[in-house]
Amino acid sequence: MVRVVPETRDDILTAAARRFAVTGYRGTSLQDIAREVGCSKAAVLYHFANKEAILTELMAQLVEVLQALDERIAAHRGAAAQRVAAEGFVDLAVRFRREIALLRGEFSELLNQPAFAHIQRISERLVDAVAGHPERPSARITALVLLAGIAETCGEFADVPDEELRAALLALVRRALEPVD
Amino acid sequence: MVRVVPETRDDILTAAARRFAVTGYRGTSLQDIAREVGCSKAAVLYHFANKEAILTELMAQLVEVLQALDERIAAHRGAAAQRVAAEGFVDLAVRFRREIALLRGEFSELLNQPAFAHIQRISERLVDAVAGHPERPSARITALVLLAGIAETCGEFADVPDEELRAALLALVRRALEPVD
DNA sequence: CTTCGATCTGACCGATCGGTCAGGGTCTGA
DNA sequence: TCAGACCCTGACCGATCGGTCAGATCGAAG
Numbered sequence A, B: 001m002v003r004v005v006p007e008t009r010d011d012i013l014t015a016a017a018r019r020f021a022v023t024g025y026r027g028t029s030l031q032d033i034a035r036e037v038g039c040s041k042a043a044v045l046y047h048f049a050n051k052e053a054i055l056t057e058l059m060a061q062l063v064e065v066l067q068a069l070d071e072r073i074a075a076h077r078g079a080a081a082q083r084v085a086a087e088g089f090v091d092l093a094v095r096f097r098r099e100i101a102l103l104r105g106e107f108s109e110l111l112n113q114p115a116f117a118h119i120q121r122i123s124e125r126l127v128d129a130v131a132g133h134p135e136r137p138s139a140r141i142t143a144l145v146l147l148a149g150i151a152e153t154c155g156e157f158a159d160v161p162d163e164e165l166r167a168a169l170l171a172l173v174r175r176a177l178e179p180v181d
Numbered sequence C: 001c002t003t004c005g006a007t008c009t010g011a012c013c014g015a016t017c018g019g020t021c022a023g024g025g026t027c028t029g030a
Numbered sequence D: 001t002c003a004g005a006c007c008c009t010g011a012c013c014g015a016t017c018g019g020t021c022a023g024a025t026c027g028a029a030g
Helices: A008-023 A030-037 A041-047 A051-074 A078-095 A097-102 A107-111 A114-131 A137-157 A162-176 B008-023 B030-037 B041-047 B051-074 B078-095 B097-102 B107-111 B114-131 B137-157 B162-176
Strands: none
Touching: A008 A030, A008 A041, A008 A051, A008 A097, A030 A041, A051 A078, A051 A097, A051 A114, A078 A097, A078 A114, A078 A137, A078 A162, A097 A137, A107 A114, A107 A137, A114 A137, A137 A162, A137 B137, A137 B162, A162 B137, A162 B162, B008 B030, B008 B041, B008 B051, B008 B097, B030 B041, B051 B078, B051 B097, B051 B114, B078 B097, B078 B114, B078 B137, B078 B162, B097 B137, B107 B114, B114 B137, B137 B162
């Protein structure tokens, strides 16, 4: 009576995550994923409409939390918005650092695709909020360096405990950010 | 008497730089470059042994300066090494931000290729030097975030004057780095 | 006029890409 | 027993990739 639910679909997701993390999204072929799962490429495309659908599913929860953060930022102004944005982003980076690592070095390419246009807009608002003074070049530079640096590297610290990583990133951000007003 | 040196080779280099900056190294085909130059793909491969040779030539000067920085860092210890590394890297990022932008989002992939293994090693020593205390996780995290963030974003500030960008990055680095000893 | 090297072209190569398709098992419920 | 849904395969598709090659063009030198 034990319903043998085929685990292939989950296997594909975890295999894809592993491969994406090593060779990137573009650098990973459907054949690579299929080989790692131990099935045919056609089987992969049976469970997912196309390659992008695999990535989208891997990112679904991350995107959800990112949108929630965007709304929380929008509810604040000035220094409060800056704090919410910076701390919220650090939390998100720590929590989803494995997922973010999948995209290491492909943010800019992927964000330019129409499917991710709304994420592009969210990240622009995020930069503005963290900058505090979006019209001041030095503030924008600081914000961009911090956000891009965290996004680009957080995946490297898979073995650092969440709390330790969060504390280190928060301390860095607080030291680095210029206070608003 | 004016020797009409064919400018095709230079055209290829500038066209490749333009395309790499927009669609990345992997995302740019030899056909793309040839189309932009207005010649055949075979002409591109007449002037360059292969695709990688184009990138190597575009990066030659950057790599040279990076190696010089590595040697200068090696001649110092502790806080002095940290200062030399951080300020040297900021200088390099500002000066070569157009070239660095060509690689945006492809550092990790390209560095893993055997041809760039020595650059990989240099960047590891750079991180250690900037961290100051390489054995302390929070110091390594700070260094990696700053270096990756600067490398990843400096190309975005093509329209910011060199001096202004350098000042902003130096101020950020000084605020963010934990002092050694 | 002929030769020769430099420059460039179009046709072609094998490999790989994402994706499609017809069909074959296998399990389940009627 | 049989229909049908589910899961999966191998063969195949057109497109594109980096790269090769024989030969055309052409200016300078002899």
